[in-house]
Amino acid sequence: MSQSVVVIGNFDGVHPGHREVLKAARQAEPGLPLIVVTFWPHPLAVLRATGAPLLLTRLAERVALLKEAGADEVRVIDFTPAFAALTPEAFITDVIAPLDPARVVVGENFRFGRGASGNVETLRQLGAGRFKVTGLGLVGHEDVDTCSTLIRTALADGDVALAAEHLGRPFRFSGVVRTGDRRGRQLGFPTANLPVPAELACPLDGVYAGWVTRLDGLDAHGAALAPGAGPERWPAAISVGTNPTFDGIDRRVESYVLDRTDLELYGAPIAVDFVDRIRGQVRFDGIEALIVQMDDDVLRCREILGS
Numbered sequence: 004m005s006q007s008v009v010v011i012g013n014f015d016g017v018h019p020g021h022r023e024v025l026k027a028a029r030q031a032e033p034g035l036p037l038i039v040v041t042f043w044p045h046p047l048a049v050l051r052a053t054g055a056p057l058l059l060t061r062l063a064e065r066v067a068l069l070k071e072a073g074a075d076e077v078r079v080i081d082f083t084p085a086f087a088a089l090t091p092e093a094f095i096t097d098v099i100a101p102l103d104p105a106r107v108v109v110g111e112n113f114r115f116g117r118g119a120s121g122n123v124e125t126l127r128q129l130g131a132g133r134f135k136v137t138g139l140g141l142v143g144h145e146d147v148d149t150c151s152t153l154i155r156t157a158l159a160d161g162d163v164a165l166a167a168e169h170l171g172r173p174f175r176f177s178g179v180v181r182t183g184d185r186r187g188r189q190l191g192f193p194t195a196n197l198p199v200p201a202e203l204a205c206p207l208d209g210v211y212a213g214w215v216t217r218l219d220g221l222d223a224h225g226a227a228l229a230p231g232a233g234p235e236r237w238p239a240a241i242s243v244g245t246n247p248t249f250d251g252i253d254r255r256v257e258s259y260v261l262d263r264t265d266l267e268l269y270g271a272p273i274a275v276d277f278v279d280r281i282r283g284q285v286r287f288d289g290i291e292a293l294i295v296q297m298d299d300d301v302l303r304c305r306e307i308l309g310s
Contacts, residue, residue: 008032009104009134010074011040012113013151016059017068019171020110020149024139025073028108031137038102039074041065042082048202049082057155057204059170064177078102091116095129104134111138161207163277173213173276176205176256180268190290192297194242194257195268197275205256208244208284210300211277212307215239215258218272225267237263238310240300241275247286261301261310279307 008028014021028037043062048055060068066077080086080098089097094116099107107126115121121129123138130136149169157166158174166174178197195215199205216236222228223235237260245251258275260266281303287293304310 006105007038008035008106010108015151022072036075038076040078042080091121106135108137161280177274192259194259197256199254210281211241212304213278214276216274223266238308240304244284
C-alpha cells in the first residue's frame with residue numbers, strides 16, 4: 004500500500020470543526036490519499052452502561068458527509084469492548100500502521116487506547132520516526148467553540164437555528180416513511196411520518212419550518228426522475244413529538260408538505276431539514292382548535308421559508 008495521510012476521530016455530525024481537520028490534512032499532504040478512520044457505535048455506548056450521547060447522524064450519512072468533505076476513503080472501526088481494551092501501542096500497530104501514514108491528523112482532544120490513556124503527545128512519541136502527527140484545536144462560530152455536544156444541546160432545546168450555525172448546514176433527520184394513523188389526511192394535512200429511534204438526536208418536541216427531500220431518485224409519485232435531475236425538495240411544516248391530542252405514545256417526525264395532498268411517499272427514504280422552530284407541542288381540546296392552529300403553523304412556515 005502507498006503512503007497516506009490519516010485522519011482519526013468519531014466525527015458525529017461532521018461539523019465545520021471536523022471538516023477543518025480533513026482540510027488541514029489535505030493541505031499538509033496534498034499528494035497523498037486521505038483516509039479517515041472513524042468508530043461505530045459511539046465509543047461511549049460501549050464504555051458506559053448508560054448515558055451515551057444521541058447520534059447526530061447515522062453511519063451511512065456520516066460516511067457520505069466525510070467523503071463530501073474530502074475523504075478518499077473511510078475506514079469504520081467496530082468499537083467493541085475488546086477494541087477498547089487495546090493499549091496505545093496496540094492501537095498504533097492494529098489501526099494506524101497498516102495504513103502506512105506519512106502523517107496522522109487528529110483533534111487536540113483526541114484520546115485513544117485503554118482507559119483513554121493515549122493523547123496527541125503519546126501519538127507523537129509512538130509514531131516518532133514512522134509518521135508525523137498534527138493536532139488541531141476546535142473551530143468556533145462567533146467566539147463559541149463548535150462541538151457535537153453543543154449541537155446536541157441546541158437540538159434538545161429546540162434551537163435548530165443555532166444547531167445549523169454550528170453544523171454549517173440545517174440539521175437533517177432521515178428515514179423511511181412509514182404508515183401513520185392517517186389522521187393528517189382526514190384533517191387536510193397529510194404527513195410523511197418517520198419514527199425516532201432511541202439512539203438518534205432529534206429536535207425538542209414542537210412544530211418547525213423546514214424542507215423534505217426524497218432520496219431514492221424518484222419523484223413525488225414514485226416515478227423515476229429524468230437523468231441528471233436532482234432530488235425533489237419541498238417546503239414543509241414539521242411536527243416532532245407523540246401527538247398528545249390523540250394520546251399518542253410513539254415519538255415521530257411528521258412532515259406536511261405545503262399545498263401537496265398528492266404525494267406518494269410510503270416506503271420512500273426521505274430527509275427532513277429543520278430551519279426554524281414555530282412553537283412547542285400542545286394538547287388541544289378538540290379537532291377544530293387543532294385545525295385552526297395548523298392553519299396558522301402553515302402560514303408561519305410560508306413566512307419563514309419564503310414559500
